[in-house]
Amino acid sequence: MNRQAPGHALLGLLLLLGATAHAAQPTEVLRAFFAGLETLQADFEQQVVDEEGRLQQSSQGHMWIMRPGRFRWDYEEPYRQQLVADGTRLWSYDEDLEQVTVQAAGEVLTATPAMLLGGEQPLEQVFTLENAGDSVRLLPKTDDSNITALNLYLEDGLLQEITAQDSFGNTTTFRFSKLERNPPLPADLFIFVPPAGADVIGDVQ
Secondary structure, X not given: OOOOOHHHHOOOOOOOXXXXXXXXXXXXXXXXXXXXXXXXXXXXXXXXXXXXXXXXXXXXXXXXXXXOOEEEEEEEEOOOEEEEEEOOEEEEEEOOOOEEEEEEHHHHHOOOHHHHHHOOXXXXXXXXXXXXXXXXXXXXXXXXXXXXXXXXXXXXXXXXXXXXXXXXXXXXXXXXXXXXXXXXXXHHHHOOOOXXXXXXXXXXX
């Protein structure tokens, strides 16, 4: 298993998370998901497998979301890493490497599922929606992202799992537990300050 930072697989996959009610049509399901969603938190497990089904990466941690445009994913095992979007920039901190990468959020998240976090565009402008058995399948309408398809699995009105296929043949799966919809979250949870001594790559201004 390689040492690739687990958060790299997250970019472009984030974040279609939250509780929804079951509905006959995927459009209704996802509209219900977005309606009234302000904050979210959960524990997660993330796995990446290649096109032969071989496990490439396994990690776990905790995530928080605050709409619009802010999220934080703390990877705790097997390597400690943080991904923090503060509404303007996306910060990635690898604790072992003592390295911080910062990019404009628009450069990283535009035209990917992550852009939905801000609620700027209607869902149907970004994805084609399909019923897919016990999941809702989302097909990106542009090729600006490496993501080729997303599946959201819900049970009893709660999101249980997201799978994402990419153009490299990999499948990334997120499984959620202890999910809370609209919990009170402090705004400073989404403020990242580079640790003293860490190398910072990118424009922090």
